Amino acid sequence: MMYAGAVLLILAAVFGGRKMRCAFFWPFILLALTVFNPYVFPILFIEQQGLVAQYYSFLWAVPVLLAASAGVLAVAFRFKKRWISAAIIIASAAAAIFFGTPEVSSYVDIMLPVNAMKADAELVTLCGYIMDHSLSESPLVAFERADFAEEAMAYDAAIRISGLLTEEGGEGDGGLHFQGEDYVVIGMGSKETEELLKEAGYHSIAHTPDSRIFVPES
Amino acid sequence: MTLVSQASYAVLTAACELLVYFIMGGVVPFAARGEQKSFAETVCAGYIVTTVLVEILCLIGIRQGLSLTLFSYLAATVLCIFMASSIVLNFPSVFRGTSAASGGIRFSFLLFLAFLLASGCAFLAAVLPSSGDPGMTIARMTSDLYSDTIGLRAPGSGRTVTAVAVPDFFSKYYMFDTLVCKITGLHPMTEMKVVRAAVTSILSSMAAYRIFFRIFDRSVPKAACGLMLALTAGLFFRTPYTPSGMLYSQGWTGQAAFASVLLPVLILTVLVLLDNPGNGRAAALLIISGTAAVSLTFIGAVIWLFAVAACVLPVCAASKKPVLLLLIPASAIIPAAVIIMDLNLNLIPVA
Numbered sequence A: 001m002m003y004a005g006a007v008l009l010i011l012a013a014v015f016g017g018r019k020m021r022c023a024f025f026w027p028f029i030l031l032a033l034t035v036f037n038p039y040v041f042p043i044l045f046i047e048q049q050g051l052v053a054q055y056y057s058f059l060w061a062v063p064v065l066l067a068a069s070a071g072v073l074a075v076a077f078r079f080k081k082r083w084i085s086a087a088i089i090i091a092s093a094a095a096a097i098f099f100g101t102p103e104v105s106s107y108v109d110i111m112l113p114v115n116a117m118k119a120d121a122e123l124v125t126l127c128g129y130i131m132d133h134s135l136s137e138s139p140l141v142a143f144e145r146a147d148f149a150e151e152a153m154a155y156d157a158a159i160r161i162s163g164l165l166t167e168e169g170g171e172g173d174g175g176l177h178f179q180g181e182d183y184v185v186i187g188m189g190s191k192e193t194e195e196l197l198k199e200a201g202y203h204s205i206a207h208t209p210d211s212r213i214f215v216p217e218s
Numbered sequence B: 001m002t003l004v005s006q007a008s009y010a011v012l013t014a015a016c017e018l019l020v021y022f023i024m025g026g027v028v029p030f031a032a033r034g035e036q037k038s039f040a041e042t043v044c045a046g047y048i049v050t051t052v053l054v055e056i057l058c059l060i061g062i063r064q065g066l067s068l069t070l071f072s073y074l075a076a077t078v079l080c081i082f083m084a085s086s087i088v089l090n091f092p093s094v095f096r097g098t099s100a101a102s103g104g105i106r107f108s109f110l111l112f113l114a115f116l117l118a119s120g121c122a123f124l125a126a127v128l129p130s131s132g133d134p135g136m137t138i139a140r141m142t143s144d145l146y147s148d149t150i151g152l153r154a155p156g157s158g159r160t161v162t163a164v165a166v167p168d169f170f171s172k173y174y175m176f177d178t179l180v181c182k183i184t185g186l187h188p189m190t191e192m193k194v195v196r197a198a199v200t201s202i203l204s205s206m207a208a209y210r211i212f213f214r215i216f217d218r219s220v221p222k223a224a225c226g227l228m229l230a231l232t233a234g235l236f237f238r239t240p241y242t243p244s245g246m247l248y249s250q251g252w253t254g255q256a257a258f259a260s261v262l263l264p265v266l267i268l269t270v271l272v273l274l275d276n277p278g279n280g281r282a283a284a285l286l287i288i289s290g291t292a293a294v295s296l297t298f299i300g301a302v303i304w305l306f307a308v309a310a311c312v313l314p315v316c317a318a319s320k321k322p323v324l325l326l327l328i329p330a331s332a333i334i335p336a337a338v339i340i341m342d343l344n345l346n347l348i349p350v351a
Helices: A002-015 A018-033 A052-061 A064-076 A082-099 A121-133 A146-155 A191-199 B003-024 B039-064 B068-090 B107-127 B137-147 B166-170 B175-184 B188-215 B220-236 B243-247 B254-275 B280-296 B298-319 B322-344
Strands: A140-143 A160-162 A183-187 A202-207 A211-216 B163-165 B347-349
Touching: A002 A018, A002 A064, A018 A052, A018 A064, A018 B188, A018 B254, A018 B298, A052 B254, A052 B298, A064 A082, A064 B188, A064 B220, A082 B220, A121 A146, A121 A202, A121 A211, A140 A146, A146 A160, A146 B137, A146 B188, A183 A191, A191 A202, A191 A211, B003 B039, B003 B068, B003 B175, B003 B188, B039 B068, B039 B166, B039 B175, B039 B188, B039 B254, B039 B280, B068 B137, B068 B175, B107 B188, B107 B220, B137 B175, B137 B188, B163 B166, B166 B298, B166 B322, B166 B347, B175 B188, B188 B220, B188 B243, B188 B254, B220 B243, B243 B254, B254 B280, B254 B298, B280 B298, B280 B322, B298 B322
Parallel strands: A140 A160, A140 A183
Antiparallel strands: A183 A211, A202 A211, B163 B347
């Protein structure tokens, strides 16, 4: 796709006017000679800044989609007959649809969100129960699912997140190193973790279809 | 509140945000004196002005140790003053002078274009499943609202923050959204994942439309065709190398706004300068856009240095105005200062 974009960029330069060249073609050439030039790259401070992993972001400076669209139109509008111009534009749009990687197909199951926050419904239920049940204003909660922990931070700041069930919290020795967690949320199928929690004096007080909430005996 | 009422409230908030950007755009518009203003360009200019203003106010608020409530009063007051000034300066042309004519294009095609745009926004705002919060932006907003501070409570652990890294200190674009949440009562997740994502998509489309409009000699049908192609390609090409990949997966993030809005607005600004090299307002907008880049994302500060040079140099050569070269250091000075600060400092104390 990038090669096609580059070809269309060149078309934009050849068939487009001064404005198209200034907007798309010459900036691309200048960036190609500097940022995207492997001989110049080492002398930039990108490595020192630790931005090598984000280097792909520099490609955003090249407006590929805008330039590609402009290139197609520059070619299409050179024809005086409107039906030829329309056919080229429609064919380009069809090519984008058939040969692209659509956002829609990247998600196997598209579901309407159940709440305006687009938060997982189960997480909302779990957090609601914890905050209703908790005597503390800011309970310490450990989530087995990392996505729940991440989303809980965004959903309710009153809930403090513990790393108990992450690799860090366990420290790799198979045991759990508790830090006074008020609640521990695990999946229904997590039998080993459930045994460890019971040995540590935790018991289950509530569950959702996919998760269980444990609290300490005291 | 039911889902429908929440969604309606979110749509109303999005409309109000665009109105705020439109009014703020009158402070530093793209159009030179006497030129007819464009609605889309005014909204894009207002987005940049608002982002920069909130960034400056936020940095002042952090250094002065203001609570979020006090900061909200301060920011709302300053924004209202700027909006009032904009209305006074631009009245009555602020509504009459903006061009909204369809100019020789079939209504059915406009309708199709509106449908394409609306479907993109609807996809972003309603259907797209949650894609996490990798930069913890929303978590920071929630934490700030809970603790009534600006960045002093770490999300997750709840510990007091005494020092932050330079990128986190300066990337404060989300404080406008925190301000909106404080005023409207919207949850930060709704504000970012629904409202902000849709507004970013709309701004991106506005910038793209105006770029095509200026390139194709102010022809509305050609600009509309260009926007249609760009929207179609954006929806159907999902790669990390094009802004659309970020826009349609994490449209609320600063990186998405930088790639999809600020960089196209940079191209739009150089096109405006190409048409009229003496347009001081567009030059001023280009200069303050550097600060907007820092506010949106730290990587944006680095990219901005190269992007602004790459875009301004051809305009200088084409218009034969070497004085435009001064725009490069003027626009790059703030991003460069932040980068130098990051190289020399590990952390900046905040408490």
